[in-house]
Amino acid sequence: MTSDSTHNGTGGPLGFALHDHDVCVSDTLAAAEARCAADGLRFTPVRRKVLEILLQEHRALGAYAILDRLREDGFGSQPPVAYRALDFLVLNGLAHKIEQLNAFIACVHPSEAHTPAFMICRLCDAVAETHSSPAKGALGDAARATGFRIERTIVEAEGVCPTCAEKADA
Numbered sequence: 001m002t003s004d005s006t007h008n009g010t011g012g013p014l015g016f017a018l019h020d021h022d023v024c025v026s027d028t029l030a031a032a033e034a035r036c037a038a039d040g041l042r043f044t045p046v047r048r049k050v051l052e053i054l055l056q057e058h059r060a061l062g063a064y065a066i067l068d069r070l071r072e073d074g075f076g077s078q079p080p081v082a083y084r085a086l087d088f089l090v091l092n093g094l095a096h097k098i099e100q101l102n103a104f105i106a107c108v109h110p111s112e113a114h115t116p117a118f119m120i121c122r123l124c125d126a127v128a129e130t131h132s133s134p135a136k137g138a139l140g141d142a143a144r145a146t147g148f149r150i151e152r153t154i155v156e157a158e159g160v161c162p163t164c165a166e167k168a169d170a
């Protein structure tokens with residue numbers, strides 16, 4: 001089986017790692033569904049569709065790209081439809097906003113509370129999500145030294161993903 005290729009593996013960044021993406025998509029949708037059921041949230045067809053679109057490539061997508069795909073799939077073309085679905089997904093931790101790109105990605109572990117950190121490929125916009133611990137490291141030390149209480153950090157690292165690096169070397 002492919003148990004070592006799902007996101008239960010090493011805890012490394014999923015987006016750039018080789019993995020069984022079909023399993024990844026269906027597992028994440030199932031986890032989102034379970035989260036919504038447990039929290040009494042309505043996982044409507046359009047919310048589900050937007051999450052599915054975001055999951056397709058582990059790539060950050062802007063609201064207009066999402067809207068185009070919704071239209072192709074017969075979900076209408078009203079921007080508020082896409083925005084409301086995105087708001088819902090982000091608010092409930094099923095998707096994250098990448099501030100640097102003004103775009104969105106699906107969360108790869110929607111059932112855990114976490115502070116995400118992102119690695120963003122500047123060549124192909126692929127995004128890998130990993131965890132960050134805002135209270136640790138140099139920033140945490142500086143905050144403690146000044147008595148500042150950190151509530152939220154945004155970690156977005158820009159660089160080149162393994163696939164693009166390989167292409168550049170070829």
Ligand SMILES: [Zn+2]
Nearest residue numbers: 020021024025
């Ligand atoms: Zn995947």
Ligand SMILES: [Zn+2]
Nearest residue numbers: 107108109116
């Ligand atoms: Zn996440």
Ligand SMILES: [Zn+2]
Nearest residue numbers: 121124161164
């Ligand atoms: Zn890339």
